[in-house]
Amino acid sequence: MATPVSDPKLRPLSTLALDLLRLPAALPIWQGRVDAARWLAAAHAVAESSGRLISVWGVDRSAAGGGMVACAAYGVLEGLVWLELLVGQTAAYPDLSGVFACAGRMQRATADLSGLRADGQSDTRAWLSHGLWAAGAPLQSGTLPVGSLPGTLPADYPFVRVEGDGVHEIAVGPVHAGIIEPGHFRFSVVGEKVLRLEKHLGYTHKGIERRFTELAPLDAYRLAGRVSGDSTVAFAWAYCMALESAWQCDIPQRAVWLRALMLERERVANHLGDLGALGNDAALGFGLAQFSRLREDWQRLSGEALGHRFMMDCVVPGGVAIDPTPDLLLRLTQQCDAIEGEVRTLRTVYDEHAGLQDRFLTTGRVSPELAAQLGLTGLAGRASAQAFDLRCDQVWPPYDQLEVKMATQRDGDVAARVAVRFDETLESLRLLRRLCAGAPAGAIRVDMMAPGVPSVGIGWVEGWRGEVQVALEISAANHIVRCHCHDPSWQNWPALEHAVMGNIVPDFPLINKSFNLSYSGHDL
Amino acid sequence: MWQILRQVARHGILTEPPPRIEEVDRARIDRIHAGLLEILGQALAIRAVDAGSCNGCELEIQALGNPYYNIEGLGIRFVASPRHADMLLVTGPVSRHMEEALKRTYDATPDPKLVVAVGDCGCDGGIFGESYASCGRVANVIPVDVVVPGCPPPPMDILRGILSAVRQRAQARAGR
Numbered sequence: 001m002a003t004p005v006s007d008p009k010l011r012p013l014s015t016l017a018l019d020l021l022r023l024p025a026a027l028p029i030w031q032g033r034v035d036a037a038r039w040l041a042a043a044h045a046v047a048e049s050s051g052r053l054i055s056v057w058g059v060d061r062s063a064a065g066g067g068m069v070a071c072a073a074y075g076v077l078e079g080l081v082w083l084e085l086l087v088g089q090t091a092a093y094p095d096l097s098g099v100f101a102c103a104g105r106m107q108r109a110t111a112d113l114s115g116l117r118a119d120g121q122s123d124t125r126a127w128l129s130h131g132l133w134a135a136g137a138p139l140q141s142g143t144l145p146v147g148s149l150p151g152t153l154p155a156d157y158p159f160v161r162v163e164g165d166g167v168h169e170i171a172v173g174p175v176h177a178g179i180i181e182p183g184h185f186r187f188s189v190v191g192e193k194v195l196r197l198e199k200h201l202g203y204t205h206k207g208i209e210r211r212f213t214e215l216a217p218l219d220a221y222r223l224a225g226r227v228s229g230d231s232t233v234a235f236a237w238a239y240c241m242a243l244e245s246a247w248q249c250d251i252p253q254r255a256v257w258l259r260a261l262m263l264e265r266e267r268v269a270n271h272l273g274d275l276g277a278l279g280n281d282a283a284l285g286f287g288l289a290q291f292s293r294l295r296e297d298w299q300r301l302s303g304e305a306l307g308h309r310f311m312m313d314c315v316v317p318g319g320v321a322i323d324p325t326p327d328l329l330l331r332l333t334q335q336c337d338a339i340e341g342e343v344r345t346l347r348t349v350y351d352e353h354a355g356l357q358d359r360f361l362t363t364g365r366v367s368p369e370l371a372a373q374l375g376l377t378g379l380a381g382r383a384s385a386q387a388f389d390l391r392c393d394q395v396w397p398p399y400d401q402l403e404v405k406m407a408t409q410r411d412g413d414v415a416a417r418v419a420v421r422f423d424e425t426l427e428s429l430r431l432l433r434r435l436c437a438g439a440p441a442g443a444i445r446v447d448m449m450a451p452g453v454p455s456v457g458i459g460w461v462e463g464w465r466g467e468v469q470v471a472l473e474i475s476a477a478n479h480i481v482r483c484h485c486h487d488p489s490w491q492n493w494p495a496l497e498h499a500v501m502g503n504i505v506p507d508f509p510l511i512n513k514s515f516n517l518s519y520s521g522h523d524l
Numbered sequence: 525m526w527q528i529l530r531q532v533a534r535h536g537i538l539t540e541p542p543p544r545i546e547e548v549d550r551a552r553i554d555r556i557h558a559g560l561l562e563i564l565g566q567a568l569a570i571r572a573v574d575a576g577s578c579n580g581c582e583l584e585i586q587a588l589g590n591p592y593y594n595i596e597g598l599g600i601r602f603v604a605s606p607r608h609a610d611m612l613l614v615t616g617p618v619s620r621h622m623e624e625a626l627k628r629t630y631d632a633t634p635d636p637k638l639v640v641a642v643g644d645c646g647c648d649g650g651i652f653g654e655s656y657a658s659c660g661r662v663a664n665v666i667p668v669d670v671v672v673p674g675c676p677p678p679p680m681d682i683l684r685g686i687l688s689a690v691r692q693r694a695q696a697r698a699g700r
Contacts, residue, residue: 132620133656145656147620174625177604179572203621204576207657229580292590520578
């Protein structure tokens with residue numbers, strides 16, 4: 001399947017004499033197997049070279065005669081490195097959370113879902129499981145997971161207690177006071193000041209990764225597109241990229257350009273929505289009215305030109321589902337011009353509004369040092385000087401022809417995350433005009449054939465929130481063995497807990513919105 | 525400040541026909557608004573509960589608040605507690621982890637209460653179905669008055685679902 005390479009540029013890992021294979025993919029992605037010692041050594045090498053941990057997950061290959069493996073995906077200068085470690089009877093692998101703080105919750109989830117433990121991890125509380133699944137780890141093959149009996153109540157979650165004079169707790173959720181997703185927040189406060197925030201997530205866990213194994217590879221893109229509805233294009237593209245890599249299928253150039261067009265439209269839609277909501281959370285209702293109007297205009301034209309207001313099911317294996325006519329492409333371009341004028345006007349309003357800036361500046365700050373330590377990623381990371389953007393770092397088609405300008409800030413506060421959203425919106429509008437004008441002619445889809453041998457692939461896409469990753473394994477009999485979806489919210493939820501420390505409780509909604517993380521994408 | 529006023533003035537009153545909205549749409553919005561006012565004659569308080577959705581439906585429910593649909597302008601409010609609500613607007617396949625929370629939210633809502641299940645998942649479990657982690661459709665967990673299919677249903681369909689739930693209740697009361 002994969003062709004071996006000895007890429008001299010892969011510096012941090014080359015010193016470990018790892019046997020890496022480059023997978024056939026649009027982005028530089030390597031895969032390799034390590035032993036326990038090299039598993040840890042590789043993590044240290046990546047950390048020392050300023051690389052980042054993207055995701056940790058477990059795979060059970062025992063149905064096909066394999067074993068249980070722990071997997072880790074790292075983002076390094078040269079691309080993505082996917083390492084796997086065969087775990088023995090103990091079902092344990094060396095803990096990574098000492099090297100990458102963000103590994104902690106991903107490892108706890110791996111224990112819940114795949115039954116693999118991180119050996120040496122101090123926090124062994126269940127994370128995604130609330131004690132309501134009757135039979136063991138749901139992703140182990142051979143298990144037929146069922147829910148617990150009616151009337152069973154969720155297990156108590158042992159929150160970390162903060163004690164001291166005048167400290168009290170505020171418990172919020174899982175049902176939230178707004179039109180948002182469910183989760184539980186536990187604030188420990190003195191007066192109005194937040195000493196500590198601890199989250200308990202997993203409420204929207206609906207068994208997505210188990211569900212993948214019941215779907216045909218050519219149909220499962222629809223499920224990927226519903227991992228997190230606001231990132232449907234990013235996840236569908238990442239899934240299709242993984243499948244096309246696994247089955248070694250080249251897709252038409254026009255389809256690649258249209259996928260990028262949809263991804264950038266998704267980015268703009270979400271940024272417009274957030275910019276309005278952020279104004280509203282700082283008591284400028286005008287901002288919400290204006291930006292929600294723009295967002296509605298935007299989604300209506302998406303629906304008209306691409307067939308769905310959120311472009312769900314528009315990215316399909318082998319290409320895209322719809323080819324907008326030249327007339328519609330022209331209207332998409334004209335809309336970019338119109339929206340750009342409006343966004344520039346509204347940015348001036350936001351920038352010059354003293355009351356708004358008073359709420360935005362210095363609120364919910366994550367310093368660049370802390371951001372690096374926690375692995376803060378995506379949009380929020382770029383607002384804290386973590387300058388990673390796949391569209392600039394690993395230029396895959398068509399971004400290799402677009403010269404994306406990365407938006408970064410150093411202050412790491414709400415104002416910085418607002419500024420990154422404004423900059424990225426304007427940059428995406430520029431990209432969209434080029435994508436509309438420059439999309440090459442030709443087919444929009446090719447038929448895909450299952451190769452009839454076991455295959456693997458990874459999709460890696462810079463969604464509006466940050467990097468989205470889908471790791472896919474398909475058996476010779478054309479069944480999905482494992483499909484792991486990773487949302488950047490995994491990295492950023494813990495960082496939000498830090499961002500809110502020392503702020504006042506009433507600023508929490510504003511800080512939370514400035515990150516706007518996904519519950520569904522995290523809980524799966 | 526002058527820029528805010530200029531921006532507001534430039535786009536006019538919220539309920540004016542915006543650019544590129546077809547007359548058909550406009551008429552439908554007006555008709556539904558009129559129907560709501562006639563049936564309700566007062567405010568309707570809605571509690572939105574995400575019982576495990578992918579957040580797509582939440583985006584469309586939020587869109588009901590934008591100037592085009594202007595749901596708040598009609599006295600329909602989203603409230604922060606089920607104890608203040610006349611109606612629960614429930615999305616998602618109900619995850620096993622939200623089952624108890626949804627039941628408690630339902631119990632906390634004063635009678636007479638209405639439940640509208642929004643989206644394909646709320647109607648029949650959608651692509652997630654029923655599993656160890658998902659209880660499937662909302663009606664598997666609490667009584668449902670009206671379902672609104674769609675993935676996600678556009679704002680106008682959600683508004684129509686809200687209206688038909690209220691109308692059903694009004695007709696049932698009249699026929700009693």
